[in-house]
Amino acid sequence: MDKGIIDTGFSQRSTESSDFINQLHLNSKERALPAGQADITPQAGETSIYHDEYTIHKEPSLRYNFEDIASFAAYCENDIDENVGIILYTDIGLIGLHSRMQPTGNRIRYDFKFSPELMAWKNVINHSHRLFRKFLEERLDELVDTTIFQALATLKMNTSITFQSDFDDDRNYGFIYEEKEGKGCSKIPKEFIIKVPFFANDAPQEIPMRLSVPPPKTPDSRPLFTVEIIRERRLLTDNVTKLIADLRKALPDHMILHGEI
Numbered sequence: 001m002d003k004g005i006i007d008t009g010f011s012q013r014s015t016e017s018s019d020f021i022n023q024l025h026l027n028s029k030e031r032a033l034p035a036g037q038a039d040i041t042p043q044a045g046e047t048s049i050y051h052d053e054y055t056i057h058k059e060p061s062l063r064y065n066f067e068d069i070a071s072f073a074a075y076c077e078n079d080i081d082e083n084v085g086i087i088l089y090t091d092i093g094l095i096g097l098h099s100r101m102q103p104t105g106n107r108i109r110y111d112f113k114f115s116p117e118l119m120a121w122k123n124v125i126n127h128s129h130r131l132f133r134k135f136l137e138e139r140l141d142e143l144v145d146t147t148i149f150q151a152l153a154t155l156k157m158n159t160s161i162t163f164q165s166d167f168d169d170d171r172n173y174g175f176i177y178e179e180k181e182g183k184g185c186s187k188i189p190k191e192f193i194i195k196v197p198f199f200a201n202d203a204p205q206e207i208p209m210r211l212s213v214p215p216p217k218t219p220d221s222r223p224l225f226t227v228e229i230i231r232e233r234r235l236l237t238d239n240v241t242k243l244i245a246d247l248r249k250a251l252p253d254h255m256i257l258h259g260e261i
Contacts, residue, residue, distance in 0.1 A: 064108045068201055069243065072110040073250045082253040090260050091240055103261045117142065117196035121209065124227045132225040144193040144206060151188045173213050198239045207235065
């Protein structure tokens with residue numbers, strides 16, 4: 001064996017194979033195989049260093065991490081043999097293995113990503129009424145029903161408003177506002193619907209949203225607005241199911257299973 005290989009990664013060779021293997025300094029991508037497995041052929045991107053007593057098998061790093069499902073599917077169709085490879089999925093993404101017999105071998109990945117439009121809504125956290133009104137105004141085309149914007153639009157940007165639970169009901173939040181013209185009250189819907197893509201590169205779909213306005217800590221506290229997806233976990237599961245159904249149509253001969261390594 002080449003001395004240069006012996007000097008990089010492990011200590012001086014011992015007379016016993018088992019003792020020698022115990023001295024190996026292997027990283028997480030390397031493993032020592034018995035001498036009987038020295039005829040294992042490396043997968044693309046792998047490296048095996050052979051010796052009469054051991055084999056050092058270096059596993060490859062992730063080959064590709066795709067940014068869209070179309071690219072993932074195209075790669076699987078052209079480069080992953082449907083008779084040998086496998087595609088696994090969870091609620092967070094896809095893994096494509098070149099060989100289901102070697103789960104530590106070459107692989108590709110695609111992580112599910114919320115669309116930028118949906119992420120903008122998910123990032124509405126503790127907005128003042130001025131900031132929330134401005135946000136709604138910029139995204140009127142994504143509102144299926146503009147009632148929530150109309151309710152806020154009746155309040156001037158410099159209006160002083162306070163939370164008033166006495167005006168609450170099952171469908172609306174109640175607020176007291178004060179302007180130069182006098183005082184008044186307003187109701188803002190607790191739920192509304194937007195139409196945006198769920199995953200990036202998807203077609204828009206109707207997504208129910210919930211407005212959250214926690215009770216103020218003091219009488220002088222101003223209301224803060226937060227929105228969240230109603231039944232987000234269920235929507236995620238439904239969209240993953242649809243995505244996988246489309247992928248199975250695009251790759252009818254590939255094995256696509258729900259699971260992970």
